[in-house]
Structure formats: C-alpha cells, structure tokens
Amino acid sequence: AQSVTQLGSHVSVSEGALVLLRCNYSSSVPPYLFWYVQYPNQGLQLLLKYTSAATLVKGINGFEAEFKKSETSFHLTKPSAHMSDAAEYFCAVSEQGAQKLVFGQGTRLTINP
C-alpha cells in the first residue's frame, strides 16, 4: 500500500523567505508524486508532478520539488515566499499508470508580512 507523510501540519514563513514543505512517501513500486494546492473555499489544483522523468520538477508560481529515491522524499520549495502563497498544500502518491491518488494530511502555509 502506498502512503504519504507530510511533516508539519502548519508552516509559517516571512514574506521573501524560503518555503520548504516536506513530504515522504512509501511505495512498493515506482511512484508518481504530486503536489496540489488548495486556496480557501476552493478545490485542489495541481502545482507540479513527478512522473519518472527529471528528478527536479518545476511547477507553477515558482515552486519546485526534487524526487529523491534514496530518501523517499519529494519536498516542495520556493526561494522567496509571497503573500499569495498562503494556502494548504497536499502531497500525493500514485502507482505509475494508476489513477488513484493517496494524499497526505496537508500542510497549511502562512506567510507573515
């Protein structure tokens, strides 16, 4: 069975500071990995995805994530936080070719002015 663990349910950073949201996965087969973002009162939208091509993946809004198989990690980063980045972020995993996604518990990102 696949699972995702997001370290830290809440992360707070200052505007302009580095954003680091941590995600570790468990999968017995090569995974696809995703980060989704959820703004208040909205559905989830895809930020970026890893599907076995380049291990460093760039997404929308300046975010990127690196797939590290040895560490079973897929941490999300952004060099400089913006107030508009305040949202909840979800890491998710699926088996390659499978449609079903398993989500982590989410990390709420707060940006301090």
Next chain:
Amino acid sequence: DAGVIQSPRHEVTEMGQEVTLRCKPISGHDYLFWYRQTMMRGLELLIYFNNNVPIDDSGMPEDRFSAKMPNASFSTLKIQPSEPRDSAVYFCASSRTSGYTGELFFGEGSRLTVL
C-alpha cells in the same frame, strides 16, 4: 473548457435527512473520484469509477453512503440517513486514461453541515 462542476456548494441539513451531492466531470474524462475532506482525517478517497463502473468503494464509510454514475457526465453521492459526523467537504474529481499523467481535476467541493 468547463471544469468539474459540483452542486450544491453548501448544504445544511438535519440529522436523519437524505443528502444528495452531484458532480459533472470534465467532458472526455473516463475516471471519476469522490473524496471527503475533514480536519481530523484529511482527504479520504471514498469511491472511484472508470467508464461509469465503480472500481473501488472500499473508502465508503458505511451503508448509509452510496454513489452512482448513470452516465459519463453525471454522478451522485447519497447519504441516507445523514449524521452530524458526516459534516465535511465532499470533492469530486475526474481524470482521463488517454495521455494520462496522473493529474486529477477537482471541483470546488460541496460543504455539508449536518445539524
């Protein structure tokens, strides 16, 4: 193109009443998913369909919950009778097999409050 459309956006009902949530997936998508989001349990997959056929309903909490997909453009999630612990945001999502990249497209959710 229109995204995944869910209705109602908000529903307040009393315990014991029947609740029906509706979803229209993106045209051409052959997978449809129902997720539930709560503070305590996060995002849980309830059930998903492929070509209108239920594939995995192991996440459906109990017999009070049922889901149908009578055609490729419509699905319902029904709760009967509803209970306060069913209060949550219910999301519908869709995806396609052709050119699959793993991305799910989510609706804006139906917020259910059971009093």
